Amino acid sequence: MPRLSLTAWIFVGMAAGIALGAAAPEVARQLTPVSAIFLRLIKSIIAPLLFGTLVAGIAGSGSVKAMGRIGLKSIVYFEIVTTIALVLGLSAVNLVKPGEGMRLERTAAEAAVSAKPPDLAGILEHTFPSSVIDAMAKGEVLQIVVFCFLFGAACAAIGEKARPVVEFADALAEVMFRYTKYVMYLAPVGVGAAIAVTVGSKGFAVLFGLGKLILTMYVAQAIFVFGVLGAVIAVARIPVRRFYEAAKEPFLIAFSTASSEAALPVAMENMERFGVPKHIVGFVMPTGYSFNLDGTTLYLSLASVFVAQAAGVELTLGQQVIMMLTLMLTSKGVAGVPRAALVILAGTLASFSLPMEGVAVLLGIDAVMDMARTSVNVLGNCLATAVIARWEGHPLTPQP
Amino acid sequence: MNLTRAIFLSMAVGAALGLLAPDRALHLAPLTNVFLRLVQSIIAPLILAGLVSGIAGAGGGKAMGRIGVKSLVLFQVVTLIVLLLAMGAGNLFRPGDGLHVRAAQAVVETPKLTWQSILEQAVPSSVIDAMAQGQMLQLVVFASLFGAACVAIGERAAPVVRFFGAVNDIMFRYTHYVMYAAPLGIGAAMATTMARGGWGVFTNFGRLIAAEYSALAVLLVFVYLPAMLAARIPVGRFAGAIREPFAIAFATTASGAALPVAMEKMEEFGVPRATLNLVMPLGFCFNTAGTALHIFLSCLFLAQAVDVKLDMATQWTMLAVLLVMTKGVAAVPRTSLVVIIGTLTAWGIPLDALPVLLGVDAVLDMFRTSVNLIGNCLAPALIARSEGVRFAR
Incomplete structure (x- = not known):
């Protein structure tokens, strides 16, 4: 019997899961612990992996200046791509109008899903660690990145004296892979x-x-992946075949678990093997998890207008744009939390006095939506590391 | 413009902003919080790495044991002096007289602070948890044992010792980077403090502020200064070394915030790193002269404010109790309040004047935190002198 690759096995697992879920839903629902164990194990990788990769990567890249430049380029790239995702979502929902014909009433049930989006000051404070150990314990990716960024830069600055730590970090990253x-x-x-x-x-x-909405969402995500990300691949001259090989595993894991964190370690490892230097993967990937949520952005724009349509509220283009800008700001820094997108959405809808029933309806199909947006998020982040590496002039030669 | 000057400038600007436009100044709080969080992130790795490599490098638990004992004795002597000063100031200025507070309400709920809990809190059950929560004393205990173990097994511990030595160096550089944010964070801290306190505080509670400030001034001039002269510590250079940490402590009222810079500066000053790594964190927990003074003075103030007469015998007993109670105050935030409440309750004094005290606290806090800091910088210098270290003039 020929040995199957891991990706093939994952497909087998997915197929078996779908079959089991459809044929024996009672039994399937008992399987929660199995996927929970898998997710927990993966989450246990993240903090040490990030520490090792970032510290060794930044200390090895040699200069704070280079890291600053990479940071700036990442932000520019993130903003451009997420804006495109936003526009795409808006056009799709305005074109197809999946919400029309539904009737949502504003009732008292709104309180059920009420949620306050975090304010800007809170997000800002939350980005900075008060203890890196605490950040690691709680899985605060962005805080770990901030700490390791400064720590790695300090390693680079003091050079030889930091060698025991840098070697340790390097070994740690290898071990964690x-x-x-x-x-x-x-x-x-x-x-x-x-x-x-x-x-x-x-x-x-x-x-x-809600077939029409789901279909709109999936088609829009597909257009985003093939149209936008495809164009980026072409422009940045990234080897498509090898990128596909590197990205398919994290993509599948993100799709089936609907947790972008679960895909982080594999994504980092594969992109490093793909040829993206360690300091770029270590920096761009985790920051992208907060700021480069292509799939989520697309979903948010689509879903919010959908709710307005379903409630029979006409939103002018200006209102839609303002709503989008709010969403873009509030959606930063909430990655990693499953269903966080819904919380953000609920908060935004409330501030535009749209009915919360919309969120309740969306909640019903959120699992299906979450799979699409999470996997696109992960794909977008894999691509981002490659794009930044190309932009920095790296040839992307495969690593053993 | 160097960093210290930038910090002082931003303090002035912040104070002015806070007094002139308090509403706007209050929006600056996130800046301070970001800065404080970054500084806090330094402390755990700095102390752990510093102590482990320090003890292992000093080549013996014995020398460190001697230094530890000396420090604790020194701290206790200072605390006694400070409490005497507080008693003097409280009876001289009588800051609470004439307030006649009579409003039976607003009791602040606080956790009980018992001897057992303090003792237990000093010992870590998990060093990772201690680092996550910034439990400094637990960290010191763990690192001391860990360092001693490194010394004991010698060469086999070399990779670990080298690793922590490198982390120590790295964290000093890290501190450097964070300090670039200091002017911003400190200016914002000044602005929010002033905005909360405002002018009114100075006019209404002048006597309390005067009592506390003059007692602290006496401590500086008649205790710290002679100690420095006697130990032949160059005063001018010392003042230069502590300027920056002093400004940080004063503006942020968080002694932890000033700790990393203080350690760096005192090392430049000439205190051996091994001594510093032990005495500084210990002092952070046990050598809180300003806080001890504040606690006792506040007790007297609160008693006077509700017209309770405390005779001298009672005051002496109070002093004796506070001599032990003020230790371990730094371990838990807001503990000075816990100790004050505990003491007053023990003597059956009503807590009605407590809200009044909380109103002035921001202004008092600045001074006591910075006095804590001066004491904490002085202690390692004194200990180093007693160990035979000489400081360049």
Whole structure:
């Protein structure tokens, strides 16, 4: 029997999960612990992996200046791409009008999903760690990045004296990649269980009820991936085949688990092997998790206008743009939290006095939506590391 | 323009902004918080790495043990002097007389601080947890044992010792980077403090402020200065070294915020790193002269404000109790309040005047925090002198 690759096994797991969820939803729902264990194991990788990669990468890249430039380029790139995603979502929803014909009333049930979006000052403060150990314990990716950025820069500045630490970090990163590999042996089972639970608890009926919205979303995401990201690949002259090879595994994991964090370690490892230098992967990937949420942005723009349409509220283009700008600001820095997008959406809808029932409706199909937006997020972030590496003039030669 | 000058400038600008446009100044709080968080992120790795490499490098638990004991004795002597000063000031200025507070309400709920809990809190059950929560004393205990173990097994511990030595160097550089944000964070801190306190505080509670400030001034001039002269510590250079940490402590009222810079400056001043790494964090917990003074003076003030007469015998007993109670204050935030409440309750004094005290606290806090800091910089210098270290003039 020929040995199957891990990706193939993941597909097998997904197929088995869908079949099980459809055929025996009762049994499928019992599988939650299996996918939970897989997700927990993966989350245990993130803090040490980030520390190792970032510190070794930044200390190795040699200069704070280079890192500053990379940071600036990343932000520019992130903003451009997410804006395109936003526009795409808006055009799709205005074109297809999936919300028309539905009737949503403003009732008292609004309180059920009420949520306050975090304010800007809170987000700002939250970006900076008060203790890196605490940040690691709680999985605050952005705080870890800030700490490691300064720590790595300090290593580079004091040179030889920091060598024991840099060597340690380097070894740590290698070890954690191997650790990732072990955990990934569980991926087919974990992923299959995640899909089985989703299908088992939601069923296929949900797909038809709001079919128009789901279809709009998936088509828009597909257009984004093939049109926009494809164009970026062409412009940056990134080898498509190899990029596909590197990105498919993290993409699948993100899709089936709907957790972008779960895909982070594999994504980092694969992009490093793809040829992106360590300091770029270590910096761009985790910051992208907060600032480069292409799929989420697209979803938010689509969903918010959908709710307005369903409620029969006419939004002018100006109002839509203002709403989008609000969403763009509030959606930064909430990655990693599953369903965070819904919280943001609820807060924004409330501030534009749109009915919360919309969120309740969206909640029903959120699992399906979450899969699409999370996997696009991850794909976009993999691409971002490659784009920044090209922009910095790296040839992207494959690493062993 | 160097950093210290920039910090002082921003303090002035911040204070002016806070007094002139308090509403706007209050929006600056996030800036301070960001700066404080960054500084806090330095402390745990700095102390852990510093102590481990320091103890291992000093080549013995014995020398460190001697230094530790000396420090604790020194701290206790200073605390005694400070409490005497507080008693003097409280009876001289009688800051609470004539307030006649009579409003039976607004009792601040605070956790009980017992001896057992203080003792238990000094010992870590997980060093990772201690680092996550910034439990300085637990960290010191763990690192001392860990460092001693490194010394004991010698060469086999070399990779760990080298690693922590490197982390220590890295964290000093890290501190450097964070300090670029200091003028901004400190200016904002000044602005918010002034905006909250305002002019009114100075006119209404002049006597309390005067009592506390003059007691602290006496401590500086008649205790610290002679100690420096006696130990032949160059006063001018010392003042230069502590200028920057002093400004940070004063403006942010967070002694932890000034700790990393203070350590860096005192090392430049000539205190051996091994001594510094032990005495500074210890002093941070046990050598809080300004806080001890504040606690006792506040107790007297609150008693006077509700017209309770405390005879001299009671005051002496209070002093004796506070001698131990003021230790471990730094371990828990807002503990000075806990100790004050605990003491007053123990003597059956009503807490009605407490809200009054909280109103002035911001202004008092600036001074006591910076006095804590001066004491904490002085202690390692004194200990180093007693260990035979000489400071260049």
